[in-house]
Amino acid sequence: MLQDLREAVCEANRELPAGGLVTLTWGNVSGFDADASLLVIKPSGVPYGKLTPASMVVVDLDGGVVEGDLRPSSDTPTHARLYRFFAGRCPGRIAGITHTHSASATAFAQARTPVPCLGTTHADHFHGPVPLARPLTADEVDDGYEAATGEAIVERFADLDPVATPAVLLAGHAPFTWGATPAASVENAVALEAVAAVALATLRLRPDAPPLERHVLDKHHDRKHGAGAYYGQPASPSPS
């Protein structure tokens, strides 16, 4: 199981530059093994082209390295805090987290404004605006920046469903996305960057562009993610 997860996390990290989501090493992907209660994450600062499954780092939910010769991503405490939150809020639903500094989503994070849901492209992926988590206090920055980042995100989702809205912007920093697998969390990061870019273009054309009507938003999200979803192909029945 952990070897499969190392391979999936390595592949997902290598998708970041391919998806135009990162500059240099400004991003990281992790995966979570709920049975072992361990996460696998990329090593810090290693160029994506040099990543291998063997170079991935296995970490417990307190951030302690369990397996691996390299230092884990500097954002590991944020990933660990989020997995602890997801395990309690939506057990078994989220096992991949991506953090990037993709340009349009980061522009909204730096502008300290959520990504508004202005159209169906957005609603297909995110069931409402992509929310903004508060900035960190000076004490938080001094006492443990990355863990505090996780706390700020958890606070923001006190009344939001992380499965329906698998993304957040940390004010002054950049986006985090998540999904059922590491690959799904990267797909949500790609979708976030695309809808943020379209939102920026829309607001340039019309600064007072109205939010998408609620019934249209619900319809578009439900057709892909709801109980009666009919987008794509039905999951093939597992072999008997």
Ligand SMILES: O=C(CO)[C@@H](O)[C@H](O)COP(=O)(O)O
């Ligand atoms: O948020 C940041 C920097 O602000 C991080 O995303 C780093 O840019 C990537 O760090 P590593 O995962 O390589 O440690």
